[in-house]
Amino acid sequence: MVPRSHRIACVAALGVAAAPGWAARDAWDVENTGQPTVDAEFTVTEGTWMSVDVSPDGQTLAFDLLGDLYTLPAAGGEARLVHGGSSMERDPRFSPDGKRLLYISDRSGGDNVWVSNVDGSDAHPITAETVNSLTGPTWGPNGAFIAAARLFSTDDKLHASELRLFALAGGSGRLLVPAPANGENVHEPQFSRDGRYLYYTEKVSPPTRSVVYIDANHINYAIMRRDLRSGTTEELIKGFGSATTPELAPDGWHLAFIRRVQAKTVLFLYDLQTGEQRPIYDGLDRDSQADFIWQGIYYPQYGWFSDSRHVVIWAKGKLWKIDMITAAVAEIPFRVKARHRITLPPRFSHDLAPSIFKVRAIRQLAYSPDGRTVVFNALGRLWRKSLPAGQPVRLTKSTSLEFEPAFSPDGKLIAYVEWNDERGGLLKLAAMDGRSSRTLAASGGVLRAP
Structure with missing residues (x-):
């Protein structure tokens, strides 16, 4: 009513x-x-x-x-x-x-x-x-x-x-x-x-x-x-x-x-x-x-x-x-x-391919047992940096996405996971310099946290 x-x-x-x-x-x-x-x-x-x-x-x-x-x-x-x-x-x-x-x-x-x-x-x-x-x-x-x-x-x-x-x-x-x-x-x-x-x-x-x-x-x-x-x-x-x-x-x-x-x-x-x-x-x-x-x-x-x-x-x-x-x-x-x-809408110009790119956020930091090296994720890739003031460099040359690094107890090896939309997930192991990487396990799904 x-x-x-x-x-x-x-x-x-x-x-x-x-x-x-x-x-x-x-x-x-x-x-x-x-x-x-x-x-x-x-x-x-x-x-x-x-x-x-x-x-x-x-x-x-x-x-x-x-x-x-x-x-x-x-x-x-x-x-x-x-x-x-x-x-x-x-x-x-x-x-x-x-x-x-x-x-x-x-x-x-x-x-x-x-x-x-x-x-x-x-x-x-x-x-x-x-x-x-x-x-x-x-x-x-x-x-x-x-x-x-x-x-x-x-x-x-x-x-x-x-x-x-x-x-x-x-x-x-x-x-x-x-x-x-x-x-x-x-x-x-x-x-x-x-x-x-x-x-x-x-x-x-x-x-x-x-x-x-x-x-x-x-x-x-x-x-x-x-x-x-x-x-x-x-x-x-x-x-x-x-x-x-x-x-x-x-x-x-x-x-x-x-x-x-x-x-x-x-x-x-x-x-x-x-x-x-x-x-x-x-x-x-x-x-x-x-x-x-x-x-x-x-x-x-x-x-x-x-x-x-x-x-x-x-x-x-x-x-x-x-x-x-x-x-x-x-x-x-x-x-x-x-x-x-x-x-007229505001227009802003952007350099879509700069020679130097400042990363605003890094994540998944892993420190070597001796504390002299850190490996981290930025822009979907793994980077290695010598402490305290070294220049970050790519850990590998892979085109896949790389995540979640972890050092071995002796600091000589790094375990991490990769993701590729066509292959799926990989669990990988690489030397400190990124060379001699090998696949330990593969899955059509996501592998996490080695």
Whole structure:
């Protein structure tokens, strides 16, 4: 059950403690780091992994491209820069009244939720995370609050995330959906228009199923629906190929979602009244459910037009308007004049074959019984040094790795082990000067400590 304090109807009254003033923090200007830069300008008509949204009146699109935000007429054309520069901005969302944009930015030094007017003015952060990251922001139905997924920075919560509710005034927010009991993640929140339901993606398979590899055609993710009045949660859509990235239509009766079907990523339509689900478009790019994605979205965000019939979505480098009834697909062309300031990385020159190399560490020292000689390992070879001030020289000329020398009681012989990836291990015996070495034992495994 969700506590009463978490219910949507009470959000406006609850309020959230104000965050510490940003002005009090140490100044950080990502646009002026003091590092050398070069400027690059180019024009593109396609992009990669672009999140896109539609304004409530259906006339304007907002999308991200190469870390910048743009707006575009819904019919296509020349894109207008809204937020650019060295910071990374992504996942734009129009407010319910169409006047503001919600998005993720690292301008403050970490991934936080920001809001601005649609023209880019009055940009300011809503959250103030410095260690954890936020992703996948969405507006509440009346535009008075937002929700986002918070990912954790510690190793014990590597896969986990939770959904939090934030007032526009800022603050640390309130827990809306906790991390699942299996230690996995919840992402991609969407509110119903009346504020009663929250739809989101949950990883339902345990971490043991996805430590290295996820078979995306199995059941790994489900779209959940939480009733914010009663606090009950149900698995709304699940099955082979999973179900991710829900987008609720304005009419409140249809839900678009993403599913893997064998080698294809497919856009589906779900009827909330009948439970029917239909594949609509199988030309999407590969989703990212087969790996853990720090950005927290399993396919780029997309949006419905106000007619509750058409969806705009990114695929194959382009933006597409898809009829969710007839499955007709039409490209929305765009042209972006991109300008980027690229920070030059530091470069250091190294002599990879110096005539003299200073060894920083030696190990496995063996002293002769008379104390006049020491043999030791350095750089995978055995070296002999006369004490106190002799020059170290190789004990042998072998090309194999040599380890763990040991003197005989009379100091005339040295036992040691060799390793060769093709032959395996050898136990060897050599004279003090390294000559007349012979093999005492051989093994396909490792020999140690003679």
